[in-house]
Amino acid sequence: MKPEAVLAEFRAAGALLEGHFILRSGRHSRQFFQCALLLQYPDKAERLCQALAQRLDPAAFDSVISPALGGLFVGHELAKALGKRHIFAEKENGALVLRRGFEISPGERFLVAEDVITSGGRVAETIAIVRGAGGVPVAAAALVHRGDSEPQFGCPFHSLLRLQVESFDPAQLPPDLAAIPAEKPGSR
Numbered sequence: 001m002k003p004e005a006v007l008a009e010f011r012a013a014g015a016l017l018e019g020h021f022i023l024r025s026g027r028h029s030r031q032f033f034q035c036a037l038l039l040q041y042p043d044k045a046e047r048l049c050q051a052l053a054q055r056l057d058p059a060a061f062d063s064v065i066s067p068a069l070g071g072l073f074v075g076h077e078l079a080k081a082l083g084k085r086h087i088f089a090e091k092e093n094g095a096l097v098l099r100r101g102f103e104i105s106p107g108e109r110f111l112v113a114e115d116v117i118t119s120g121g122r123v124a125e126t127i128a129i130v131r132g133a134g135g136v137p138v139a140a141a142a143l144v145h146r147g148d149s150e151p152q153f154g155c156p157f158h159s160l161l162r163l164q165v166e167s168f169d170p171a172q173l174p175p176d177l178a179a180i181p182a183e184k185p186g187s188r
Contacts, residue, residue, distance in 0.1 A: 001051035006143075006161040009048060013038040020182045025119045027167040028177055032185045033144050035115035039073040048143055049077030052160045058082040061109040061138045065089065065130060067096055067122040074143055075113035084111070089129050096125045098133070106134035112153075116144040118167060120151035127153055 010016045015037035021029050039045045052074075061084070066075025068090040079086035087102040098104070110130045114123050120140075127137045137155045145151070145159035148167070168174065 001048070001160065003161050003163070006048065006051075007163070009044055010038055010144075013041060013044060017185060020177045020180045022170075022182045022184045023118050023167060025121060025167070026170065027118065028170055028173055028182060029165055029167045030177065031146075031165045032183075033116045033146065034185050035070060035074075035143065039115070045073055045077050046081075048160060049074060050081045052141055052143060052158065053078055053081035055158045055160075056082065056111065056139065056141060058084065061111045063087065063104075063108060064111045064113050065104075065126055066113040067126045070115040071113050071122070071126075074115045074141075078111065078113050078141065082111075089126050096122070096129060098129060104130060104133035104135040108135045109138045110135050112137055112140040112155075114140070114142040116146060117142045117151060117159075118147045120147065120153065120157075123151065123153060127155070 015034050017032040017034055021032040023029055064075050064079040064084050064086045066072055066088050068088045072088055075088060076086050089096040089098055112123050112126050117123055123140050130137045139156045140153050141158040144161045146163055146165045151157050
C-alpha cells in the first residue's frame, strides 16, 4: 500500500486532525493522528494491518505484544494477519505492565505493535517488559511513524506510513500555536 493511499484512509475516516495538540511525548503539534477514528472501522483496520503485515517476516517471531490502548487493535489485527497470538501491556500505577494472566516464555520472540509513534516511548516501554520477562523483541511496527528521526529500539522498526510532522517543545511554540488552546486528543 502506497503512502498516499494510507494517508487517504486516515483523511477519509476523519482521523488526521488539524489544530493545536499535545502529544503523549509532551511536545506540541499542528496535526494529530487519531487512529481510533480509523480503527473503529474493522475493514479499514484489517486492510491497513494486512498491508503492514506484508512488510514483516512471520517466521522471525512467535507472538505479538502491544501497549494498550492505542496499540491493541493494531496488535490484534497484525497477529490475525500473521497467524500469531497477541497479548498486551496496560497501565497500572502509571506504568505499563502485563496483567490478565498474560505470560512471556523465556526466549519467546516478539513483534511489538503500536498505532502511531512520535518518539516511540510506549514501544520502548513494551520492549522493556518483553526483555524483563526473558522474551526477545525481534521487531517493532506501527501504522504511522510521525517522528523526526529513526527510533532506536534495539530491533528493526517498520511502519506503513512515515510522515514527518512538525512538533515543538512546549517552551518554544510558534506564535500561531501559542495563540490557540491546546487539546490532548487521546482523551477526546
